[in-house]
Amino acid sequence: MHSSKCIRKDTNVRVLVRLCAFCVPIFVALALAEVWTVKAVRSSYSIKRQSLEALAGQVDVLVIGSSRAYVGIAAKHLSGVAFNLAGTSQSVDYDYRLLNRVLPELPKLKRVIIEVQDLSLFYQLHEGSEAWRQYFYEQEWGISPLELKDWLDVRMFSRVALRTFGFYRSALLAAIRSYARGTPFVPDSSIHDIDERGWWALSEVKADLSPAAAAGALARHVSLMKRSYEAANLAYLTGMLSALRQRNIDVVLVTLPVSTSYSRGMNEEYWSRTQEAMKRITTEFGVRYFCFLTVPEFGAEEFYDTDHLSARGAVRFTEVLRSELERP
Numbered sequence: 001m002h003s004s005k006c007i008r009k010d011t012n013v014r015v016l017v018r019l020c021a022f023c024v025p026i027f028v029a030l031a032l033a034e035v036w037t038v039k040a041v042r043s044s045y046s047i048k049r050q051s052l053e054a055l056a057g058q059v060d061v062l063v064i065g066s067s068r069a070y071v072g073i074a075a076k077h078l079s080g081v082a083f084n085l086a087g088t089s090q091s092v093d094y095d096y097r098l099l100n101r102v103l104p105e106l107p108k109l110k111r112v113i114i115e116v117q118d119l120s121l122f123y124q125l126h127e128g129s130e131a132w133r134q135y136f137y138e139q140e141w142g143i144s145p146l147e148l149k150d151w152l153d154v155r156m157f158s159r160v161a162l163r164t165f166g167f168y169r170s171a172l173l174a175a176i177r178s179y180a181r182g183t184p185f186v187p188d189s190s191i192h193d194i195d196e197r198g199w200w201a202l203s204e205v206k207a208d209l210s211p212a213a214a215a216g217a218l219a220r221h222v223s224l225m226k227r228s229y230e231a232a233n234l235a236y237l238t239g240m241l242s243a244l245r246q247r248n249i250d251v252v253l254v255t256l257p258v259s260t261s262y263s264r265g266m267n268e269e270y271w272s273r274t275q276e277a278m279k280r281i282t283t284e285f286g287v288r289y290f291c292f293l294t295v296p297e298f299g300a301e302e303f304y305d306t307d308h309l310s311a312r313g314a315v316r317f318t319e320v321l322r323s324e325l326e327r328p
Contacts, residue, residue: 040175055196056106066119083198087133119221126150211265214261215265250287254291
């Protein structure tokens with residue numbers, strides 16, 4: 001009996017040793033990958049945070065909103081020292097919390113431009129295929145997800161978990177080539193298109209503005225829109241306006257241009273509710289609202305796709321917006 005116990009104990013020890021021999025290299029590799037990702041792999045979120053921190057003492061105009069504002073408002077073409085803090089799929093709840101996060105660090109801030117679109121009151125980031133982006137806000141800004149269930153995700157604290165194995169396989173090869181050439185490693189060439197004012201200049205392409213392309217974008221957006229978010233998002237929006245009014249900061253609400261094929265297919269109920277909300281808000285808070293949805297008209301070469309401006313269109317739109325802002 002005693003002999004069988006010893007054999008069983010020895011077997012358990014051997015299994016444990018083999019398990020450790022298998023797991024330890026994996027944990028070491030993950031730890032090294034995590035450290036390397038933090039130090040060498042930049043993202044649009046880290047770039048915008050670092051750029052804003054570098055200009056914090058000078059910024060007097062801040063732009064927030066979704067990807068339409070991110071690519072559609074060229075901050076350099078606004079008056080003063082403007083910075084674009086909008087982001088891809090950035091919803092109103094993140095606008096609110098991001099604004100509260102940076103406000104104390106911007107002593108010269110005089111104006112905030114808030115983008116309003118057809119999704120604004122009916123969408124939140126934690127829904128849909130773009131929900132993974134909420135973990136970048138946690139890691140770069142310390143802004144935690146709204147839903148408690150998302151707090152249990154490993155991506156809350158791991159940058160490695162936010163990327164795929166394929167990314168690291170290709171990134172490692174690219175890093176080795178960069179090291180051999182003596183050039184900086186850049187994991188994603190598109191980050192070169194983000195300037196020091198936070199504007200992402202989309203490359204010039206021949207945009208597909210057909211009704212079919214617009215229908216695809218509209219269907220994707222409608223699938224994310226819920227009436228149940230309207231009250232909460234209105235509270236976030238009015239919360240921003242209240243906080244800014246207390247600091248005597250001018251607020252401008254702006255709807256950016258979309259293609260005709262997109263605007264014609266927009267959900268009439270959601271858009272009319274949005275416009276009614278804008279009327280109430282402008283009256284209550286005394287702020288300005290500019291709706292450039294289809295006026296002035298932009299040409300096909302000024303769109304990247306049916307609801308985003310190209311770099312050329314963004315520059316022209318920003319100049320139009322600046323002219324309106326400078327009117328007495």
